[in-house]
Amino acid sequence: MYFIGFLLWLLSFPLLAMTQISTQIYDIDMAKDGQDVTLVLLNTGQVAKIPAGGSGILNRLVEAKSKEQHYNFTLDDDRFIVDVEMVSGPANLKMLSPMMAEPATYLPTTIASMDVAKQYFREARYNPKDSQCFNRAMVWTYEWWRNHSLRSNKLLVYFTRTYIRRYNFEWWFHIAPYVHVKDQGKVVERVMDVKYSRGPIEFRRWTNIFVNGDVECPVITKFSDYADFPYTGQCYIQRTNMYTYQPADLQMNEAWNYTKDKFLMTEVRQAYLEAYDEVISKKVGE
Secondary structure, X not given: OHHHHHHHHHHHHHHHHOEEEEEOEEEEEOOOOOOOEEEEEEOOOEXXXXXXXXXXXXXXXXXXXXXXXXXXXXXXXXXEEEEEEEOOOOOOOOOOOOOOOOOOOOOOOEEOOHHHHHHHXXXXXXXXXXXXXXXXXXXXXXXXXXXXXXXXEEEEEEEOHHHHHHHOOOEOEEXXXXXXXXXXXXXXXXXXXXOOOOOOEOHHHHHHHHOOOOXXXXXXXXXXXXXXXXXXXXXXXXXXXXXXXXXXXXXXXXHHOOOOOXXXXXXXXXXXXXXXXXOOOOOOOO
């Protein structure tokens, strides 16, 4: 009996150590001289790895990136890719055809006081499960809009390849809502990251949660300001509106002058499902 119990305990380790992610590849950062890993930046924001010289799986990854297909990535507990398998993408997140549109004027709500902002923060859903930051942010902003007609914003922090390699960091971006609040006679911006903070906080305090050494992350206005300089500095931050789902939206904005001016319910439904295991009706909000 003891042997069977020990065997089951031993066999449980590989299962616990593996993580599966279904997504696409944003970019591949090849290992250079003296570097022992190639970085694989996933559209979910996570950074996976393969050993330098792992040509077999690298070739498959390069092909996966070029085809822009969804793949199921199996990662070990140190985020090394151990398997890649092509899968169908989420049925409700098919790529939209780019639409030419002039950027809409976006006017965020100014919350009347910090007490009200804290109330909204406390109302937001918290779930201890691991989930994607962009899905949590979508649910929070969507519910604040539905419940309070609050037009919030979102803030992205991008981590450079230099920073990711120096600290073996697991993300290349993170996103959370931020709001405008009247506080002591002036309007201030406060991040509302319900997962990682205890209340509305300043931009610098928010980035300090993730960035070592109290580093100031320069503000950028275009995604390419980060994408074209992936090794410069340690981090960047970028403001956007509440409808933004992932950095791909900001790439589309630059490439085709396409700006979202409403929530896309396909994205909202996917956000509820992934972040909170909740299926919402197609009629909600439509």
